[in-house]
Amino acid sequence: MVVRLVLRARAGTKGRVAVSFVAAIQSGFRNYAKFAGRAGRSEFWWWTLFTVLVQAATSGFGDTINGLASLAVLLPSLAVHVRRLHDTNRSGWWMAAPIAGIVVAIFVFVAFGILTAFDVVDGAEWDPSTAFDGVSAWAITLLAAGLFVAVATGVMNLVFLLQRSQPAANRFGPPPPPRTVQ
Template identity: 30%
Template sequence: MDFQTSVKTCLTQKYATFAGRASRSEFWWFILAYFVGALIALLLGRIVYLLYVLALIVPTTSAGWRRLQDTGRPGWYILVPVGFSLFTMLLSPAPMADPMAPGGMGGMGLMAILGIVQLILAILYIYWLTRPSEPETNTYGPPPQA
């Protein structure tokens, strides 16, 4: 699957489709397009970036869900790093917080631990998402058209 077909498939045909499987090329081309768009949105401002992320959280999650199913893993596993990232963002201190204030170092320690856990999760999920497709029909359906 090429770049344009992948983006078109994920944004129009399978926007919120969590059933089935997604090939490596479908997933990774879409993720590349997502990150390029995110960089452009970030350059345009925080509000534009926030709207961009909110608009694409469903198709990005569904593409990861289908990709995990393509490798034989339950798709809901994609919710672990997504949920953990949201949890970490909620706990993150204000940007102008003084780390030397009383109790500030404890917050930094917590954020360091959460960052290490997030790094480990990222490595694990990148490994899973780069695995080859199961060549035969699995629990989640027939192999995707490449």
């Protein structure tokens, strides 16, 4: 079976390369842990659709099968994400930006949980209706800031992933060449 990359020419564009669904899956597994280079929009979005379909298909088989399927596509998903960012001339580290906000939010929740646990150990009675009475303004501010950073950088990431490929070579290499995958 021959899976080919389709060259499309539209008004105002110069021969964009669009990867087919099967070619994107093949590329994802062939470049399993390859973080260098570039991946076009179609390769990234077809791969993303494939991972969603894998998750949907394995979700009915229990947590073990679904977890193994998630692990199988995790590393190539990270790699194709980084290569897609490279295609827009951005560092792959942009992918990690939303995680910083989430880490701050988790830290605040854990710190609050530890402080609450110490109160309970000291003899205070746990009352869910007053659980947040002792939360200081700095904790709420940190939580809000962390969540804001996570959402804002997540939206920025999405915008980067939706942008067109740079047609010329950039600091991450030349654009993906048109080719036939056999």
